[in-house]
Amino acid sequence: MATLSLDQSRNDDPLEGWSLPAWTYHDQEFFELEKERVFASSWQVVCHESDIPNTGDWHGLDYIGESVIVVRGKDGQVRAFTNVCRHRGSRIVDGSSGCAKKLVCPYHAWVYELDGKLTGVPDSPSYPGLDKSRHGLAPVSMEIWRGFIFVRLKDEGPSVANMMAPYEAMVAPYRFEELKALGRVTMRPRDVNWKNIGDNYSDGLHIPVAHPGLTRLFGKSYGVEASTHVDRMWGDMEERPSDNWSERFYQRLLPPVPHLPEANQRHWLYFKLWPNVAFDIYPDQVDFMQWLPISPTTSLIREISYVLDDDRREMRAARYLNWRINRLVNAEDTALITRVQEGMSSRSFSMGPLSDKEVCLRHFCARMRDIIPEARLEQQPERGWSYAR
Incomplete structure (x- = not known):
């Protein structure tokens, strides 16, 4: 099943029904435009509120050359900042998470409070005219949607709540706000x-071809749809026992979940x-996954389960x-995307x-062509094309 809940009047576009050109999957200049036009204004998940329950708890996210931290202040509020000292640009904290009473730069020991205010400058008389109130940590746009903490570098476009508004009734029964991490981020x-x-x-078309396990679990019930800001996929588990033991025991052992409607019990x-x-x-759980661009031909998948x-x-x-079922699905997908990346060269x-x-x-291809019109070019343009536009 496939549906498109969008204006489908793009049929006058000769590229409607065609993929993006292969060169956009390995071109450095196209990648640089993507970082600025696609990722700088997009929402990225850092963590869940339950990951930073106490004063001073922080989590970080590095992407497209920026390091962002979210930290819980003494007033209980969560705030987001770039992980950059306002003195010489040093990174302040290292790693992906921690807890601190104050944020202290390891280079020259400038001290920031948990609300981002600059309060300590060693040898401050040697900085004549320094106004500490103007040199706090640089804030980053942040939104908490159902317990998950999102950030974005450029405050452009809809909120996460607006993006997910068409699906709020579907998500509500799962009690996202009460989730807690199961294990660590991978x-x-x-x-x-x-x-x-x-x-x-x-992509729903590859499921019956390349994922025999999912096909055994879902049969023909797997569906996909695209809305303006969100893709949705779904499937209902077959009652017929699978021939695979992990799938068969999952079908058998998955217990009723009292807070979920009957239609969601095997969904x-x-x-x-x-x-x-x-x-x-x-x-039984909610898995979060995020794929971060590193270079035109390398990415980092960041994932964790919440329960x-x-x-x-x-x-x-x-x-x-x-976990066993999806570990195999992930391995199958890794092989698939590797084959595609190699073929695109x-x-x-x-x-x-x-x-x-x-x-x-x-929908994705149409949107990318709107954002970066050069994606309409079938052949890779000459080097320097993005600077001559």
């Missing part, structure tokens, strides 16, 4: 362009928020089996035709 480097990961995530639900943030929602408190043995077993390939059922990819 970082998985991949030698592919970030778009290849997203294209594959929202898997996926959302991809523009352009690279995904939530995989299961009855509600549930000590039932059946639930613990179901979560383990879910061939001089024989430029653009590929898209099925009417590839609604998410059609």
Whole structure:
């Protein structure tokens, strides 16, 4: 099943129904434009509120050359800043998380409070005219949506709440606000362009071909749709026992979840928020995944599972089996996107035709061509094209 809840009047565009050209998946200049036009204004998840419950707790996210931290202040409020000292530009904190009473730069010991205010400058008389009130940490736009903390570098475009508004009723029963991390964030480097990961995530056509496990679990119930800012995928588990033991025991052991409607008890639900943030929602857990661009041909997949408190043995077993099932799916997807990235370097390939059922990819390609019009060029332009525009 595939639906497109958008204005489908792009049929007058000769490129409607065609993929982005292969050169946009490895061109350095196109990548630099993507960082500024796609990622600087996009929302990125840093963590969940439950990951920073106490005063001074912080989590960080590095992407497109920026380091951002979110920290809980003494007043209980969460704030976001660039992880950059206002003196000489040094990074202030290291690692992905921690707890601090104050944020102290390791270079010259400038001291910032948890609300970002600059309060300590060693040998301050040697900085004549320094106004500390004007040199606090640089704030970053932040939004907390259902417990998840998002940031963006440029305050442009809709809020996360507005993006997800069409799906609020679907998400509400899962009690996102009460989730807690199961394990730690996993970082998985991949030698592919970030778009290849997203294209594959929202592609329903490859499920019956390349994911036999998902096909056994869902049969023909897997569906996809694209809305303005969000792709949605879904499937309902088959009652027929799978031949694979992990899948069969997951079907058998997954216990009823009292707070979920009956229709959600055996339902898997996926959302991809523009352009690279995904939530995989299961009855037993919620998996978060984000693919961050590193270079034109390398990316970093960042992922972690969140769960509600549930000590039932059946639930613990179901979560383990879910992990086993999806570990295999991830390995299958890694092989697929690697094959595609390698194939895109061939001089024989430029653009590929898209099925009417590839609604998410059609929407993504159209939006990328709107943002970066050079994506309409079938052949890679001469070096320096982005500077001559």
